[in-house]
Amino acid sequence: MWKVTIKGILAHKIRFLLTGVAVILGVSFIAGTLVLTATINKTFDGLFTNIYANTDAAVRQKAQFNVAFGAGRGRLDDSVIPVVRTTSGVSEAAGIIQGLAQLIDKKNEALNKGQGAPALGFAWIKERDLSSFHLTNVKGEKESRAPVAPNEIVIDKHTADKTKYKVGDTIPVLTKNGRANYQLVGIAKFGNADSLLGATAVIFTHDTAAKVLGQPGKVDEILVKADSGVSQAQVVRNIKKSLAGRKNVEVLTGAQITKENQNDIKTALGFFNTFLLVFGVIALLVGSFIIFNTFSIIVAQRSREMALLRAIGAKSGQVVRSVLFEAALVGVVASVIGFVAGVLLAVLLKGLLAALGVDIPASGITIPTNALVWSFIVGMGVTVIAAVFPAIRASRIPPIAALQQVGADQSAGSWKRIVAGLLVTGIGIAFLLSGLFGGGGNALQSVGFGAFVIFIGIAVLGPTIARPISAVLGWPIRRVKGITGLLAEENAKRNPKRTSATAAALMIGVALVALITVFGASASASVNATIDKSMKADYIITTEGFGNGTLPRTLEPQLRKTPGVTLVSGVQSGFVKIKGSVTNALGVDPKVVGSLFDLEVSQGDLQALQLDGLAVSKTKADDENLKVGQKVTVQFAQTGRRIFTVQAIYDQTAVPSYVISSAAFKQNFPDVFDAQIYLKTEGGPTPQNRAAIEKTMKTYPSGKVQDQAQFKAAQSKQINQLLNLVKALLLFAIFIALFGIANTLGLSIIERTRELGLMRAVGMTRRQVRSLVRWEAVIIALLGAFLGIVIGVGFGWALVKALSSQGIKVFEAAPDQLILIFVFAAIFGVVAAIWPARKASKLDVLQSISTE
């Protein structure tokens, strides 16, 4: 008996570890996210403080509408610069121009054409104090100097190192005006860093920049340095006074513009932050199931001890407290370890970002207090809350139980449980559906909360369905494995509450993976269906670049001249504000679009779309009550308000809700690129036609030529890339659930010592014992996977239905991938069983059979 007790204590160490692991992983995710974002925020704070160190004021256009990275703001007339410069208190003033410019390397590849860091272009600023770029000399090369002639440029050091371009080289650069060669006259650093977070930078003279990046005679912004002794507020007042006559101009202090940029980055990163925190919360939800289960089992196993305590006079409250105290202890230890692991995770992620080319300037890791506080709140909170029910159950053990043999809890389903489970699940479904179909501002929260409640509801129902489903899942195992299979199935069924709680932890991760799988498959299938039905072009030229595409508008006429090409039309995309909301609008050539891509016009005439004509999707037209002939105000960043007339309504859901003519687009977006170019060729897609197009594209390496099949594959790939990242993060939740299975089985084995000993005595081999435990784990894992897949497919179906107006019309359950999830779950079960199976097979036969 002593040895068994000591073994029990030793087993507790691992039990504590396994219980804690669930919390540790969840906490580390949350702490890691908070530390990483704090670190990145601090880095950017420092970056902008540095950039605007000498900027005392900034002059710019008022924004037409607010959208990320200032895309809703028009340019300023450069006639303002001399006015500002001569204002009293102003020491220096410089016009800023920024845009897209792609460097082409020595292998004729466009740099930064993917979805990572952008390819940027700037105007050189002569006023050193106001410039973020500073020339630097490279050993063994000609001395760097500022660009002076129209064809001279400077590039950032990181790009120069990467491309091995040297001062004096001729470099091709793609801008909105097409491809042109420039003379490299200097290398520059961005502040202290070699690059601007991995973006490539091409710096032109001011006049060239205005031509190739923005608009001649205009600047994005004017930065001002005040005379020494003049305060930021004072110089802003002076500038406002001298610009009094000009409308739509705003003047900010240096501090304000610094703060604004810092906040913009924080907002942009906020999404990333939320994204990671959601996974932390999922991990903790899974963890709470495991903790709940572990404490339930511990309480059951110690019911004699608890009853004894009660018999000698412990109050039920004292029993509750003793269990909660133990939980709190686990929580504290797990929080501490989780926090430390989180900091390490942040360091790791930062390194990963650097490896991906996001060059975060060197600075230490910032550990915000909230990371520490949240680690403890969340870690301890989840542990203690999850242990409350088991603790209450412990306190209800009657003192008489100390004297009785306590049997296993075989209770599964009571009517109360079924009703409660159905009720909770129903409430969850109601929240989910109202979030998906009801719309409204809190749709996401409602969906998330609904999903959470459904998980709880199914977990409540779990014990009632665990037995029958285990029997079904166990059937093939019983057939193949004989007696060990039968015993494994019986073991999985003997304590339905335990089995279902263990499976529920896995269910959550699997449900979310299944949801993503179904959603991805449906989205791909919908896109494919749309392309099959509506795409009439033989070739599509695409870019993956930053923003709204980077195909210069000069490419289209080049393609028109290409032999074999019969029809060419570029498509543009950009932000506009219509009916109070900022949205993407599409620019098409109304004459030919119908021959290239079917918009399914149901009212009006798209082909006759005029310069002030607007085409609206059916969904949007219904929502906003728009009819053909109606006048609508469209607000553009650069050109302000324009009146358009609705001239067509289309049913196609795979494109943005508003379409205008390319001519109108060019008028209102002076710096526009083509997002995609559609082509039709003589005789359809043939090798000759492709070769001819590829030849033209040599000059424009940022574009990719795709036929319909390649376009489909690329679209699916794009969808799946993001979803695979999400799946990878969800694997984390599944991973935690594995610890749960291992933990439950480990604890069950302690209970079944006597029984295992008997089986060993009558001739069960160690291998058979391991197989027994392994197949029980597989059944639990498959139960979790089954429930998860059912829920996930349900969620996916609801999501697809809700998004049908967004172009996702086909529901594709992807049975092959779901089967794969099921198979993986079984493998995970085998993995989770390794430790408990070893433990069970190593039990000493003689000691086991003499255990009481």
Added chain:
Amino acid sequence: MTASAPPPAPPLSAIARAVNVSKIYGSGEAEVRALDNISVEFGTSQFTAIMGPSGSGKSTLLHCLAGLDRVTSGQIYLGDIDLSGCSEKELTLIRRDRIGFVFQAYNLIPTLNAAENITLPMALAGKKPEPAWYEQIVRTVRLADRLKHRPNELSGGQQQRVAVARALVSRPDLMFADEPTGNLDSKSGAEILSFMQGAVRDLHQTIVMVTHDPNAAGYADRVVFLADGKIVDEMLQPTADSVLDRMKSLGE
């Protein structure tokens, strides 16, 4: 026990032998000799009871004979196999295929029904019992109408009968019983013992039983008395009274 019982045959062909077996726990001052240079043989178709006061080493001897425990020195033979030279796995297979067990309590797997419990060792070996033999065993222990019941639906006596059936169903060379009636009332105990007696007499099985109950020993063909790890006496054709007398004399 009836007067018409045939005289016990001396162990002509010994199925199990212990040769100079010692089992020592601990070392130095704390050394305990559970078995002290014991040699004993058990013949086929014989029902042997091992008796002795607690701490005499009777359970240890049984465990060593059954391949559940290892001896410190000496040899244990089952037929001509030396158990002390067997690996853990070989011992397991020997227990499965050649030995039957009945313990004092907790003999059955709670998740299996009576029939499944009876055939467990054979199922572990991937074999099926011979139908005729299985029928005979089930009939002998009078379990035919209880086969689909789980252990918690059976009385203590019924549970032990299932255990006896399990121990016999694979026609083992030897069946070991460790206080098989220790947890039963006298009526159920007597029932179990007569089944065991019947198995030896009618079905020609070999049984070695550890007990401290002279009444139980009275069902055996032969009693071996242990004290302080040594064999101190032996008795053929025992009765409860004669065993009790001998126990008393040993105790003195």
